[in-house]
Amino acid sequence: MSFLTLLIPALASIIAGGTDLVRFRIPNWLTLGLALLFFPAVWAIGWEAGQIIEHLKAGGLMFVLGFFLFLARVWGGGDAKLFGALSLWLGWPWLMSFVLAMALAGGALALLLLG
Numbered sequence: 001m002s003f004l005t006l007l008i009p010a011l012a013s014i015i016a017g018g019t020d021l022v023r024f025r026i027p028n029w030l031t032l033g034l035a036l037l038f039f040p041a042v043w044a045i046g047w048e049a050g051q052i053i054e055h056l057k058a059g060g061l062m063f064v065l066g067f068f069l070f071l072a073r074v075w076g077g078g079d080a081k082l083f084g085a086l087s088l089w090l091g092w093p094w095l096m097s098f099v100l101a102m103a104l105a106g107g108a109l110a111l112l113l114l115g
Helices: 003-022 028-044 049-071 077-114
Strands: none
Touching: 003 028, 003 077, 028 049, 028 077, 049 077
């Protein structure tokens, strides 16, 4: 992955975390902007169509998973959209590490709130 494909999702994650902490909302403009910025970013660094398609599959599948978690009232809508947008950037190679990090961070936060 290039610096650009790491910087943009990292900055979006920081902004999303801050707004979620303060307002309990992740803005739609942030998740939509993050998803849309994927295309010019990967074009600028010269990704091939096959790579882009694999990332689209990862992002789409994780968005659908997030949508079902939203319907089950496990996640908020912003969480589901952000999960899909970040998964688009990460693709299959980094997705399991991302999900594991999310689960550990969520578990730590839950323990912190319970204690």
